[in-house]
Every structure is written in structure tokens, then in C-alpha cells.
Amino acid sequence: MIPAAFEYTRAASVDDALTKLRAANGEGKLIAGGHSLIPVMKLRLSQPATLIDIARIPELSGIRQKDGKLEIGAGTVHHAVATSAMLHQGCPMLAETAASIGDPQVRNRGTLGGSLAHADPSADYPAAMLALDADIHVKGPNGARVIKARDYFRGLFTVDLAADEMIVAVQFAPVRTAAYAKLYQRASHFAIVGVAAALDVTNGVIASARIGVTGASSHATRLTQVEEALAGKPLNASTIEAASRSAGAALEDINSDIHASREYRRAMIPVFTQRALMGALDRAM
Ligand SMILES: Cc1cc2nc3c(=O)[nH]c(=O)nc-3n(C[C@H](O)[C@H](O)[C@H](O)COP(=O)(O)OP(=O)(O)OC[C@H]3O[C@@H](n4cnc5c(N)ncnc54)[C@H](O)[C@@H]3O)c2cc1C
Secondary structure, three states: OOOOOOEEEEOOOHHHHHHHHHHOOOOEEEEOOOOOHHHHHHOOOOOOOEEEEOOOOHHHOOEEEEOOEEEEEOOOEHHHHHOOHHHHHHOHHHHHHHHOOOOHHHHHHOEHHHHHHHOOOOOOHHHHHHHOOOEEEEEEOOEEEEEEHHHHEEEOOEEOOOOOOEEEEEEEOOOOOEEEEEEEOOOOOOEEEEEEEEEEEEOOEEEEEEEEEEOOEOOOEEOHHHHHHHOOOEOOHHHHHHHHOOOOOOOOOEOOOOOOOHHHHHHHHHHHHHHHHHHHHHHHO
16 A cells, blocks of 8 residues: 655754654654554554654664663664674674564664664564663653663553654673574564573573563563573573473463464473573573
């Protein structure tokens, strides 16, 4: 279908985008890569009067080190995340996650901020953001604020972001002992079940674990039971096998659709939790 008619304007900076968003009086939408928004507009599920293009704002793009953390601008495309030498060194799990998204066209247009704002229940980045305990930096008419990833994902396509706010960047501490594993839809590569696992390891013992799952339910969430089962245990395959066994057992709203039944998804959560954790173990060696 063809989208409803709309005005188009390009923002030169974050402040310019926020001004234009405010001027649109609730009828405006930011557009970054357009790979989620345009399909929704074609279905006429969204009919913004004005599209504010933020794809060419220099300050929104790039991967850098800041105050001992890694920072990625919201406008950074998936391909840049997947191929970043800084991330391959400091957080290979995130590069691996980005490389698993869609196809080359999607990875060269789609952005981290667009994915987090859209919050598709099958999107990959949300699981990674939870495992990284990332800070999501947002700007709006009342200034800047920072939201913890664990507080950000609220429900189906629902996040802690107001219509007049925009994501400017995400920040997280580097972690090498982390990995992402997903069972993906063959056509789109969206996650049927995707698990990101990050481990803090001291002298061969798991000090703490953070595990995010996507695709399984209405929104990405932490697998806290598995995290607790891992904490304080030696990092080895039998610890991982035992802790993964009941992964997702406490999840109540497991998705069921043409890609996988509820029962199948439930069965796959422990499998892909174990795979992600084994990937993290490999990186600890
Ligand atoms: C064929 C296909 C396959 C795909 N496969 C996958 C996959 O395997 N895994 C996966 O995770 N995703 C997949 N995607 C989705 C893709 O990653 C999208 O690019 C992404 O979800 C949205 O990013 P975008 O930059 O295109 O956002 P847009 O489509 O431009 O915007 C999406 C929404 O976010 C808002 N927005 C954009 N940027 C910001 C910002 N900085 N602050 C606030 N709001 C903002 C927009 O207003 C809009 O509401 C696929 C998409 C397609 C078309």
C-alpha cells in the first residue's frame, strides 16, 4: 500500500529535530533508517503529518569511548556496529548481534536508535541492551535523561520514551565475556528466540550474570532466575547446562505466531540461553 500524504523535513542537529518535532504538534515522527517506520506507514498503521529526517545528523552517529564506557550514537547503522574494531575488541557480543540483523540493505540503513524506539518484540538489540545493562540517553523538551535498559522496555511496542523525546545514544561498560545466540525467522532474520548473555568473571568464578531474551514474549526481558543460578558458580559447561535448564520457565506471556508456537518457543529458550552462555565461556578462554 502507499502511505498517506506527509510533509518531509530534514533536521540538521538534535536540537533542530526536537524543535521540529515540537512544531509538528504531536503529528510529527522522526525517521532514521525508515526500515520499521515506512512499512508501518504503508500499512497506514501510522499516518504522521510530518516526517523529520534525522539520518544525517553528524552528532547522532559513531562509536566511541567515553568515561571508561563505550558509547554508540542512536543514528549509527547496524553495519557500523557489526564491523566496528572498537566493539570487536571491547564488546564482541554487540557486533555479533548487529551482524545477525536482517540483510545487508537493512544493516546499512537501520539504526540502533530506530530499533530501540520501535521496540519490535522480535528485535535483536533489546536483548543485548539488557545483557549490557546499558544506559539509554534521551533528549526532550525538558532536557536530557538517562534510562536503564531494564526499565526501558515496558510492553508490546511500548517503551519509556515520550512522543516528543528522542534517543541520542547508548552507553555501557565494555565486556568481552558475552555472546548472542538466536533462532531466527528464515526470511527476515528477526528473532524467534534470541538470547544475549554477559558474565562478570573473577578467577574463573561467575561474579554476576546478565541475560536478556527477545522474541519470546511481548517485550525483551531479563532471565533473572538463570542469572541467580549462575552467580557465585565456577564458569564451566556443567554450571551453564544446569542454570539454563529452566530458562524462561517464569515467563508467562510467551508469543505464539506463524513462525513458532508457544510451546516451541518455550522449549527453545533454554537451548539458546545455553548457546549464548557457551559463547560467553568461549570468550573467557
Ligand atoms: C526486511 C527486514 C528485516 C529485518 N530484520 C531484522 C532483524 O533480523 N532483527 C532486528 O532487530 N531488526 C530487523 N529489522 C528491523 C530493522 O533493524 C530496523 O531498521 C529497525 O528496527 C528500525 O531502525 P530504523 O533506523 O530503520 O528506524 P525507523 O524505521 O526510521 O524508525 C522506527 C521508529 O523509531 C523512531 N525513531 C527512529 N530513530 C529514533 C530516535 N533516535 N529517537 C527516537 N525515536 C526514533 C521513529 O519515529 C519510528 O517510530 C528488519 C527490517 C526489515 C525491513
